[in-house]
Amino acid sequence: MDELTSFANAREMNGATTKMAEDIEILHPNLVLRTKETPDPEALGLEEEFPGWHGYVEWERYPERKKEVKEYMKKFNFPGAPEFQLVPLPKANPILEGVRWKQYHYALGNATKDIPAESWFFVEKEKAPDMIHNRLVATPITRNEDHFVRNHGGIPEIDEDAYFFDVEGLVNCPKRLTMKELKNESIFPRQSNVVTIQCSGTRRIEQIHEYPGDGDELINAPDPSASNHVEFLGADTYFKKGEVFNYAVSAPWRKAKANEVILAWEMNGKPLPRIHGFPLRVVVFGYIGARSCKWLTRINIINTESTGPVQKKEYLYYNSQVGKHNASYSSGFSIQDMPVSSAIMSPLDKDQIIHDGKIKMRGWAYSGGGHWPVRIEASGDGGSIWYEVLYQNMTDKYYHAWRLWEIDLPVDAEGWLELVVRCWDNALNTQPTYVRSAWNWDLHVTSSCHRIKVYSINKTRPKIAAKLKHFEKLGVPFLPITQPGEMDLEGEESYTQGMVARGGRDLLE
Amino acid sequence: MDELTSFANAREMNGATTKMAEDIEILHPNLVLRTKETPDPEALGLEEEFPGWHGYVEWERYPERKKEVKEYMKKFNFPGAPEFQLVPLPKANPILEGVRWKQYHYALGNATKDIPAESWFFVEKEKAPDMIHNRLVATPITRNEDHFVRNHGGIPEIDEDAYFFDVEGLVNCPKRLTMKELKNESIFPRQSNVVTIQCSGTRRIEQIHEYPGDGDELINAPDPSASNHVEFLGADTYFKKGEVFNYAVSAPWRKAKANEVILAWEMNGKPLPRIHGFPLRVVVFGYIGARSCKWLTRINIINTESTGPVQKKEYLYYNSQVGKHNASYSSGFSIQDMPVSSAIMSPLDKDQIIHDGKIKMRGWAYSGGGHWPVRIEASGDGGSIWYEVLYQNMTDKYYHAWRLWEIDLPVDAEGWLELVVRCWDNALNTQPTYVRSAWNWDLHVTSSCHRIKVYSINKTRPKIAAKLKHFEKLGVPFLPITQPGEMDLEGEESYTQGMVARGGRDLLE
Structure with a gap:
């Protein structure tokens, strides 16, 4: 207005x-x-x-x-x-x-x-x-x-x-x-x-x-x-x-x-x-x-x-x-025919996700010129290991329309991860690896693999589950992660044990 | 105040x-x-x-x-x-x-x-x-x-x-x-x-x-x-x-x-x-x-x-x-001893540089723990080809201090380039490749290769020199590059010739 x-x-x-x-x-x-x-x-x-x-x-x-x-x-x-x-x-x-x-x-x-x-x-x-x-x-x-x-x-x-x-x-x-x-x-x-x-x-x-x-x-x-x-x-x-x-x-x-x-x-x-x-x-x-x-x-x-x-x-x-x-x-x-492309619509960039070993990803994939998305792949490590989206988890094929997809991506690692998606169409075209790979002055056709950063909190790990419970007990929200907790990260005893087990911080004389 | x-x-x-x-x-x-x-x-x-x-x-x-x-x-x-x-x-x-x-x-x-x-x-x-x-x-x-x-x-x-x-x-x-x-x-x-x-x-x-x-x-x-x-x-x-x-x-x-x-x-x-x-x-x-x-x-x-x-x-x-x-x-x-590191101090990230085939880069290099920078290398292509800084263009060696350096980096390419610097110390330590390679939660010791993006305008090319002169004649500053010129990019004749030479935009029936 x-x-x-x-x-x-x-x-x-x-x-x-x-x-x-x-x-x-x-x-x-x-x-x-x-x-x-x-x-x-x-x-x-x-x-x-x-x-x-x-x-x-x-x-x-x-x-x-x-x-x-x-x-x-x-x-x-x-x-x-x-x-x-x-x-x-x-x-x-x-x-x-x-x-x-x-x-x-x-x-x-x-x-x-x-x-x-x-x-x-x-x-x-x-x-x-x-x-x-x-x-x-x-x-x-x-x-x-x-x-x-x-x-x-x-x-x-x-x-x-x-x-x-x-x-x-x-x-x-x-x-x-x-x-x-x-x-x-x-x-x-x-x-x-x-x-x-x-x-x-x-x-x-x-x-x-x-x-x-x-x-x-x-x-x-x-x-x-x-x-x-x-x-x-x-x-x-x-x-x-x-x-x-x-x-x-x-x-x-x-x-x-x-x-x-x-x-x-x-x-x-x-x-x-x-x-x-x-x-x-x-x-x-x-x-x-x-x-x-x-x-x-x-x-x-x-x-x-x-x-x-x-x-x-x-x-x-x-x-x-x-x-x-x-x-x-x-x-x-x-630019007439559009090339093969895809995007992650969920989660969002910088999301912090508490999960039980799998992160659900959802998005779209499309290829112009009468081609259709045949295979969609997701990566949890920046594009080294690729998991294939099950065909059951892709919407219908058309000659000229996108397909939606979802996948429960296995995620063991914690902390910041780079999630990536790429698509292969029926002519075996796939997407350039990085934005830089296909950057162009008029900023058209961003068809490179779509990448987002998410912070992974794997609550199947007992130590992580305990930490989350500790925050809950104190009534302090755990997210966003950038908000520090006022409590110590580790008790005196655990620290001393940890240091002894490691042979101290420094060498002795 | x-x-x-x-x-x-x-x-x-x-x-x-x-x-x-x-x-x-x-x-x-x-x-x-x-x-x-x-x-x-x-x-x-x-x-x-x-x-x-x-x-x-x-x-x-x-x-x-x-x-x-x-x-x-x-x-x-x-x-x-x-x-x-x-x-x-x-x-x-x-x-x-x-x-x-x-x-x-x-x-x-x-x-x-x-x-x-x-x-x-x-x-x-x-x-x-x-x-x-x-x-x-x-x-x-x-x-x-x-x-x-x-x-x-x-x-x-x-x-x-x-x-x-x-x-x-x-x-x-x-x-x-x-x-x-x-x-x-x-x-x-x-x-x-x-x-x-x-x-x-x-x-x-x-x-x-x-x-x-x-x-x-x-x-x-x-x-x-x-x-x-x-x-x-x-x-x-x-x-x-x-x-x-x-x-x-x-x-x-x-x-x-x-x-x-x-x-x-x-x-x-x-x-x-x-x-x-x-x-x-x-x-x-x-x-x-x-x-x-x-x-x-x-x-x-x-x-x-x-x-x-x-x-x-x-x-x-x-x-x-x-x-x-x-x-x-x-x-x-x-964190006690500091690792080998370096940085580009000039040019600055996103600078747009009109040059004659070389871009002057200046910066510092340092290694802690009694080591000193021995070799400093610069790249104009994101870290594939590395040029060595001449030893004459490095300041004095000390056991515990940085060395400044400068290099006239050969640059033929135009448009956006990624300039990178890395240093090798006297123990052959060098820097991690990307920020992600050594990212850490407490955000300490950013020792990865330092990267900046610059826009290269190589005025040794006659066409580029002519373009810059054209702007000058019109009294329109060429920089920043994000400010579009109001004039056409190309005359009618040049366009038609270019299209004929290419056999037209599309195939004919």
């Missing part, structure tokens, strides 16, 4: 500008003009494209409008990207609030001004208010309200009755289709699939902890001849390096022909939530989530991949020594 | 207590009584032991007084140890302020009440106000004001004219010696030595980052027969698990006989600073700093090692799987 409140305040501030210096005015917290000239959003004349399509400004069909906005945006001193990787990471969730992103919308005026606040409103409405780590793997099929939300722009509000999309490009017969037409089963075949959508930024935090990377502000039926790619355009506005775009990505035509690309209006048997693309989104099986365009406005059949920045300049996978000093778009390859 | 201010405030609050609940009173921020009964420090009647020995309360000669204080301390609800390891580490220096430590002194009343504030006063007076990381290795001999300060109690203020110390225990002829007598060269031989004093907690932060450990609050001439150990007692008061002690540690008699234990009243040719033990301290060569007792009051010749908590219950080295659940004093061995 903080976002909404701050936007309500921001709206009130509209018009009432404050003088800061000779040639600078504050329009909004941190949003200052570059010159004395007050940019007038009214003069831009931005309007929503269609009635019933709130928050949708069309950019791609109006190149002149895009140019005009690019010049207009230069009049503002938007704040730089916040430094968050070279300093201790903030504990906020999300880590970054998206200040610049909000200011871009605000700067463009009425047609876009309220989109950040409205987007937040839909997130609050459609997403579970808490994000319980563990619930994500409680059922093989993720509940709609638990499914991750990751957009490049704001969330438009489109009436289903007013909705349609266009099919054009290298097609014999361009078409505009309404939802009613699309849902006519005698024209369009339907299919229902179990599909995992995975963001290429999944587990990104592990790469950031390893090394800081690209510090960009990260919020958040044709019949052609030379048609090699299918481009999808969305109703959301995407700001990139001072320019505006509609969201645009593509998948190879071959993928669509294989029935691995669908237009979806339902999710788990319910209408698609707005945060997930209502009324219609694309789902590209086995690819990164970024290709599954939401709020679809257009299907464009083209000869090469989309030249939109999301397809051409982002989601690129670089060699690990590439960075700010030498990165170029052509030297990174495009 | 915050400490002094807060203590001035605390002093004013003395007497004026505030009701909090039926059976609890606040005496001081966070210092609350356990019962209705108001403990009266006056009734304890604690006094300083001698005139001219401000801040020195003798405990070890008065067992009844120690018992009385132990009971008295139980009346207070001192705050628990602060949790700082399982949460992001605070950026404060020191990390912990020592709240409980101050409250212990406050609770005991007049003789001890002001010691924390006075200690801070001497630290501010005698320590350089800034701690420039790099200055520590600017000269082989550390300046007095840069030398680390690490005490277990407060700093007493002892007049040299009023000062003496006792020699007793298993000696034929117990003696009380004044400074004047000690400085009489016809009686006591003098020696001057170059000696490194190293805290066993050096580089501890690396272990904390690896795993949280013991969360205790860490502020920071006899002629005997059966005499095997020399015990040293200091004038400082040490609080431990609700009891009071004078600082007491010991070294084997054999060590003293070898002239590796001295009583020091000068440091680098100047009078010993108060923060380092004025008027007289012990220096035990090659041992952890904790054995080099400051503000010496007594030398006690004994048959076994000191039973003071610092010697018996602390500075113990445990197997890496030992922790809160199974630690006992007798199972840890005593």
Whole structure:
């Protein structure tokens, strides 16, 4: 609700500008003009494209409008990207609030001004208010309200009755289709699939902890001849390096022909939530989530991949020594199919676990491109000895979805241990060993073996059980382990006996 | 100065207590009584032991007084140890302020009440106000004001004219010696030595980052027969698990006989600073700093090692799987001689370095127990290829002191690299590979190879030099690398050429 409140305040501030210096005015917290000239959003004349399509400004069909906005945006001193990787990471969730992103919308005026606040409103409405780590793997099929939300722009509000999309490009017969037409089963075949959508930024935090990377502000039926790619355009506005775009990505035509690309209006048997693309989104099986365009406005059949920045300049996978000093778009390859990966969802990193010789581990495993997890292995010693998860303890196989797993890992050792998981898919692909093994500048695809540190307290050992009882008797909680007990670790007698048995601390003369 | 201010405030609050609940009173921020009964420090009647020995309360000669204080301390609800390891580490220096430590002194009343504030006063007076990381290795001999300060109690203020110390225990002829007598060269031989004093907690932060450990609050001439150990007692008061002690540690008699234990009243040719033990301290060569007792009051010749908590219950080295659940004093061995170790002092972790094919590294290397660093090696690839530091680039050898070193490490690779240093001493001892290899619950002796991450920008490559010039021309600083440039990474032409040369992003149909 903080976002909404701050936007309500921001709206009130509209018009009432404050003088800061000779040639600078504050329009909004941190949003200052570059010159004395007050940019007038009214003069831009931005309007929503269609009635019933709130928050949708069309950019791609109006190149002149895009140019005009690019010049207009230069009049503002938007704040730089916040430094968050070279300093201790903030504990906020999300880590970054998206200040610049909000200011871009605000700067463009009425047609876009309220989109950040409205987007937040839909997130609050459609997403579970808490994000319980563990619930994500409680059922093989993720509940709609638990499914991750990751957009490049704001969330438009489109009436289903007013909705349609266009099919054009290298097609014999361009078409505009309404939802009613699309849902006519005698024209369009339907299919229902179990599909995992995975963001290429999944587990990104592990790469950031390893090394800081690209510090960009990260919020958040044709019949052609030379048609090699299918481009999808969305109703959301995407700001990139001072320019505006509609969201645009593509998948190879071959993928669509294989029935691995669908237009979806339902999710788990319910209408698609707005945060997930209502009324219609694309789902590209086995690819990164970024290709599954939401709020679809257009299907464009083209000869090469989309030249939109999301397809051409982002989601690129670089060699690990590439960075700010030498990165170029052509030297990174495009992330489409996702590789085999897995994660431990329980226990959590730094958990301190009192157990009876076994630690229960639970998590997920996934492989893109039509592969499935065949074998999942867990290690209690940092990746030397591997225990195989029983096939009975893995959820169903699908061509395009994750499998959940659990294992009671035999653990004799005490103290700090490193628990690791890795997965092998049906093509025998497995995961890189360490984060460093596959670290990349854009911090995508953290597919290395997932590692967590847990503190093991094996209460099958009589001495340990006695120690725990001792704490219990004194009414002092044993956890967290970093909280010292006020009692001595060892009595006088035990110490003396121990020292005598060891022949004293030092040699005698 | 915050400490002094807060203590001035605390002093004013003395007497004026505030009701909090039926059976609890606040005496001081966070210092609350356990019962209705108001403990009266006056009734304890604690006094300083001698005139001219401000801040020195003798405990070890008065067992009844120690018992009385132990009971008295139980009346207070001192705050628990602060949790700082399982949460992001605070950026404060020191990390912990020592709240409980101050409250212990406050609770005991007049003789001890002001010691924390006075200690801070001497630290501010005698320590350089800034701690420039790099200055520590600017000269082989550390300046007095840069030398680390690490005490277990407060700093007493002892007049040299009023000062003496006792020699007793298993000696034929117990003696009380004044400074004047000690400085009489016809009686006591003098020696001057170059000696490194190293805290066993050096580089501890690396272990904390690896795993949280013991969360205790860490502020920071006899002629005997059966005499095997020399015990040293200091004038400082040490609080431990609700009891009071004078600082007491010991070294084997054999060590003293070898002239590796001295009583020091000068440091680098100047009078010993108060923060380092004025008027007289012990220096035990090659041992952890904790054995080099400051503000010496007594030398006690004994048959076994000191039973003071610092010697018996602390500075113990445990197997890496030992922790809160199974630690006992007798199972840890005593840290006396320090092992071979080294550290990179320049560059710093996460530095981003523009260089011409070589990165200059500087640091220190040390080995305790009379050994010296013979070979120092640096790696630019995480510890696979090692370059030897030229002997010309190492400072002088001593039996008991560190050597500084520097190397121009050949670096071709770009992006994030892991720089590592390791040392071999004259007994061919070298350092464990990773922090985990030698991690221990009490977080002592971080002797593993020191590793830092740096981002390498090799400007001997024409493309890189051109990129840097481009930033310069635009007036945009290139560093930090996490700050994205607003310009495109690559022009349209270069991208198209790159894609054509690669045969396009995807396969064609």
